[in-house]
Amino acid sequence: MSAGHNEAERLDALMRLRLLDTPPSETFDRITRTASKLFGLPIAAVSLTDSERQWFKSRIGVEHDSIPRDKAPCAEVAETRRVVVIPDLMADSCYSTSLLATQGVRFYAGAPLVTRDGHGLGALCVLGVEPRTASESELTALTDMAEMVMAQIELQHAFGRVDPVSGLPNRLQFFDDLMDLGRDPNDTQRIAVLVDLARIEQISNGTRVMGAGYVDDMVRVAARTIREALGPNRLAYHVGATQFAFLAPPDVDPSDYQDIVQDVLDGLPKGATDGFMVTAAIGLAPFSPGKTEPSVILRMAHSAALEARGSRDPVRIYSSEEDQVHARRFQLMREFGTALHEGGNQFKLVFQPRIDMSTGDCTGAEALMRWRHPLLGAVPPSEFIPIIEQTTLARETTNWVLENAIGQLGTWHAEGRQLTLSVNISAANLEETDLVQRIQLLLLKHRVRPSFLELELTESAVMRNSERSMWQLNAFRSAGVRLAIDDFGTGQSSLSYLQKLPMDVVKIDRSFIKELGTGAKPELLVNSMINLSHELNYRVVGEGVETAEIAEILRQLGCDEAQGYLFAKPMGAAEFESWLSASAERISQRIAS
Ligand code: C2E
Ligand code: MG
Numbered sequence: 001m002s003a004g005h006n007e008a009e010r011l012d013a014l015m016r017l018r019l020l021d022t023p024p025s026e027t028f029d030r031i032t033r034t035a036s037k038l039f040g041l042p043i044a045a046v047s048l049t050d051s052e053r054q055w056f057k058s059r060i061g062v063e064h065d066s067i068p069r070d071k072a073p074c075a076e077v078a079e080t081r082r083v084v085v086i087p088d089l090m091a092d093s094c095y096s097t098s099l100l101a102t103q104g105v106r107f108y109a110g111a112p113l114v115t116r117d118g119h120g121l122g123a124l125c126v127l128g129v130e131p132r133t134a135s136e137s138e139l140t141a142l143t144d145m146a147e148m149v150m151a152q153i154e155l156q157h158a159f160g161r162v163d164p165v166s167g168l169p170n171r172l173q174f175f176d177d178l179m180d181l182g183r184d185p186n187d188t189q190r191i192a193v194l195v196d197l198a199r200i201e202q203i204s205n206g207t208r209v210m211g212a213g214y215v216d217d218m219v220r221v222a223a224r225t226i227r228e229a230l231g232p233n234r235l236a237y238h239v240g241a242t243q244f245a246f247l248a249p250p251d252v253d254p255s256d257y258q259d260i261v262q263d264v265l266d267g268l269p270k271g272a273t274d275g276f277m278v279t280a281a282i283g284l285a286p287f288s289p290g291k292t293e294p295s296v297i298l299r300m301a302h303s304a305a306l307e308a309r310g311s312r313d314p315v316r317i318y319s320s321e322e323d324q325v326h327a328r329r330f331q332l333m334r335e336f337g338t339a340l341h342e343g344g345n346q347f348k349l350v351f352q353p354r355i356d357m358s359t360g361d362c363t364g365a366e367a368l369m370r371w372r373h374p375l376l377g378a379v380p381p382s383e384f385i386p387i388i389e390q391t392t393l394a395r396e397t398t399n400w401v402l403e404n405a406i407g408q409l410g411t412w413h414a415e416g417r418q419l420t421l422s423v424n425i426s427a428a429n430l431e432e433t434d435l436v437q438r439i440q441l442l443l444l445k446h447r448v449r450p451s452f453l454e455l456e457l458t459e460s461a462v463m464r465n466s467e468r469s470m471w472q473l474n475a476f477r478s479a480g481v482r483l484a485i486d487d488f489g490t491g492q493s494s495l496s497y498l499q500k501l502p503m504d505v506v507k508i509d510r511s512f513i514k515e516l517g518t519g520a521k522p523e524l525l526v527n528s529m530i531n532l533s534h535e536l537n538y539r540v541v542g543e544g545v546e547t548a549e550i551a552e553i554l555r556q557l558g559c560d561e562a563q564g565y566l567f568a569k570p571m572g573a574a575e576f577e578s579w580l581s582a583s584a585e586r587i588s589q590r591i592a593s
């Protein structure tokens with residue numbers, strides 16, 4: 001009965017105990033010594049039956065740590081899961097030609113090592129160099145000792161699989177059990193549930209004030225609550241420092257279960273100790289057993305719990321779209337960094353002209369970054385800039401843009417094109433104390449007068465750290481660089497705040513501009529923005545002008561400049577130069593006519 005399906009399961013059970021090829025251990029050796037003494041025999045071993053060998057976890061009187069499985073009596077013990085006694089190997093039809101017999105072994109007695117699931121792992125055996133018999137009481141003792149070996153094996157296995165604080169099986173066990181579930185060939189969908197007890201900062205605050213015992217207490221209370229909620233027949237696992245997992249019963253609908261699980265949540269510690277705010281979040285991950293890797297199932301449930309945190313919705317079901325958003329964000333961040341460090345040739349700048357409303361002339365352009373990813377294609381700045389702005393890459397990115405924009409501006413000035421170029425600056429850049437000097441050096445290097453460079457900042461960027469920003473803006477001002485407030489109207493800044501800013505230009509956000517012509521209200525709004533800006537001596541630019549009608553309204557409202565697809569889309573440097581020449585042509589024709 002050695003081969004086939006059972007043997008595969010038996011081997012799998014052995015593998016999962018992670019015993020093979022581990023170092024000797026005194027707890028096993030003690031049992032082996034006792035067995036050898038009991039029989040008064042020189043050789044004893046805890047012998048495990050691997051696919052091709054008998055491997056000795058513990059041994060006395062044997063040099064090598066394994067022998068071939070073929071014709072090994074221990075293999076018979078493992079396969080039959082019964083006590084085997086061979087009074088004289090030389091007289092045995094099967095074992096007279098075995099390796100042991102050729103080495104002079106005559107007597108063998110082995111008791112099986114059987115797991116709780118009934119798999120025979122190997123034997124506890126004693127061997128002698130003389131023929132011998134074994135008494136009933138000797139064999140009972142040997143069987144008892146084999147059971148002690150098994151208890152030890154299971155104990156060791158459980159150790160490292162049960163969390164000492166919560167008393168619950170840990171993540172490894174969760175993974176193993178999910179694997180087991182996957183071996184079951186039925187197709188019902190299951191739901192993994194992850195309970196995340198608290199936000200990381202809640203934990204670290206609590207620990208700081210009340211010591212590490214704080215988390216232990218919280219974990220113990222939560223473990224008990226969850227265990228009680230699940231009842232005696234379902235297992236909860238302790239899968240992370242303050243995270244628990246369990247499976248929903250089969251055949252429940254995820255959205256129905258969302259409500260059920262809410263009850264579990266209600267019983268969880270909230271401000272468990274001394275009024276500390278602890279807010280749990282729960283993620284549900286539906287999965288098909290055997291089709292998804294256990295670690296992925298846990299990650300999906302975790303991702304849903306994170307979504308729950310982000311949304312302040314206490315229970316969320318895993319959505320692959322949300323997960324994909326995160327995965328893509330992460331990929332973009334990583335690969336943007338690589339592209340930047342590899343010299344930036346996946347990036348380029350495009351230029352969108354700014355038009356003087358009274359003359360129709362191009363007064364300058366805004367430099368906008370473009371990223372062509374070798375596999376993903378063009379990634380829009382509205383996607384990558386917000387990601388990059390939250391990382392340390394913000395500094396290098398702005399450096400790259402400034403270097404290239406000012407370099408280009410230097411070239412144009414040398415060619416006699418006296419343009420002003422606007423560059424977008426991120427909020428994070430305002431924290432860089434050396435930004436002004438870096439810009440000044442670039443301007444010197446490329447022989448550009450500071451007043452031809454305009455830096456665009458959004459209201460919210462300026463507001464983020466207003467003291468620091470004010471210092472930085474004044475420094476730019478002293479350096480002679482122009483300043484523009486971008487996306488005006490979308491932020492929260494008060495009008496009185498705007499008044500304090502050392503700005504030159506206000507760019508009214510496209511969301512207001514595109515409404516012009518649809519009614520009186522948008523016009524009123526834009527009109528007041530323009531008037532206010534003029535009172536503060538700022539030039540006003542309308543962003544995102546797409547139609548001649550809107551351009552005309554803006555002109556009548558007194559808007560100074562405009563930018564938008566009506567005039568030109570952002571273009572590469574060469575295309576922009578041709579566009580410039582053509583528009584100069586148009587203007588001179590207009591003057592001539
Ligand atoms: P922004 O600074 O407000 O730039 C204007 C955006 O509006 C540009 O989008 C431009 O292509 C688009 N636009 C211009 N005219 C029209 C129009 O008529 N209709 C419509 N629908 N759109 C128009 P883009 O290039 O996709 O950039 C988006 C945002 O990304 C920028 O908004 C800016 O906040 C940021 N960004 C772009 N390049 C850079 C950069 O080099 N550094 C930083 N920090 N941010 C950048
Ligand atoms: Mg801009």
Ligand code: MG
Pocket residue numbers: 486487507509543
């Ligand atoms: Mg804008």
